[in-house]
Amino acid sequence: QKEVEQNSGPLSVPEGAIASLNCTYSDRGSQSFFWYRQYSGKSPELIMFIYSNGDKEDGRFTAQLNKASQYVSLLIRDSQPSDSATYLCAVLFSGTYKYIFGTGTRLKVLA
Amino acid sequence: DTEVTQTPKHLVMGMTNKKSLKCEQHMGHRAMYWYKQKAKKPPELMFVYSYEKLSINESVPSRFSPECPNSSLLNLHLHALQPEDSALYLCASSQDWEQGPYEQYFGPGTRLTVT
Numbered sequence: 001q002k003e004v005e006q007n008s009g010p011l012s013v014p015e016g017a018i019a020s021l022n023c024t025y026s027d028r029g030s031q032s033f034f035w036y037r038q039y040s041g042k043s044p045e046l047i048m049f050i051y052s053n054g055d056k057e058d059g060r061f062t063a064q065l066n067k068a069s070q071y072v073s074l075l076i077r078d079s080q081p082s083d084s085a086t087y088l089c090a091v092l093f094s095g096t097y098k099y100i101f102g103t104g105t106r107l108k109v110l111a
Numbered sequence: 112d113t114e115v116t117q118t119p120k121h122l123v124m125g126m127t128n129k130k131s132l133k134c135e136q137h138m139g140h141r142a143m144y145w146y147k148q149k150a151k152k153p154p155e156l157m158f159v160y161s162y163e164k165l166s167i168n169e170s171v172p173s174r175f176s177p178e179c180p181n182s183s184l185l186n187l188h189l190h191a192l193q194p195e196d197s198a199l200y201l202c203a204s205s206q207d208w209e210q211g212p213y214e215q216y217f218g219p220g221t222r223l224t225v226t
Contacts, residue, residue: 032212043201043217044154051212088153090215097209098167101153 002027002093006102014110019076021087021105026070029094033065033072036088038104044088048074079109114138115218117202123224126192132221134185134202142166142208143185144215145177146201154201154217160185161208192225199223 003026013019023033032051036044050056050063050072062075072091076083089102115136124130134143142161146154159167160179168177174196176188185202199220205213 034214036217041222043199043220046214046216049212049214092212097211098156098159099215103153 004102009106012108021074023089024071025091027093032092034090117218132187136204140204144203148199
């Protein structure tokens with residue numbers, strides 16, 4: 001059973017803090033990992049993708065991948081109220097060409 | 112430009128109606144997808160088209176009929192839907208399907224209500 005697990009939250013952080021979102025996956029052979037942000041009633045918006053172990057930074061966002069431990073995380077620095085949304089982790093499992101989405105973590109940034 | 116467009120934004124239809132959802136992308140992507148998303152759930156894959164050919168059908172009921180007229184357009188024809196089919200229908204595209212890895216870009220979605 002291919003699974004992607006996320007804590008549903010809500011994760012509440014004060015404005016200006018670092019928000020840390022985590023995602024674990026079941027398939028050790030997975031190669032590609034994606035983070036999407038989804039505002040209520042809107043469609044998912046791609047934030048970042050990561051394929052290699054380590055960190056990848058883009059502005060206030062950092063994706064971290066640890067394939068040995070089978071987790072991928074998203075850090076949001078200097079969190080803003082506008083970052084309040086559901087964050088979806090998607091994993092491309094080995095041997096398939098399909099995304100498996102986690103159930104998403106709801107983030108609330110408190111002003 | 113990473114824009115995928117979808118029409119209509121909202122659709123209300125009766126169980127005996129026939130309607131179509133439309134999706135368009137001009138990024139030169141060769142793979143297009145239909146997803147269904149219920150409230151507070153992740154998107155669920157329905158269909159994948161690669162190079163205008165249906166590659167994946169995730170055991171979707173025949174009342175949903177996809178069509179890919181050309182590499183930029185994707186339609187979803189709806190007929191005899193049930194109230195439980197009410198959901199947000201999302202179209203996505205990516206540069207390729209099998210020659211990954213790839214990123215999928217989503218359109219704004221069509222909010223469908225079946226009465």
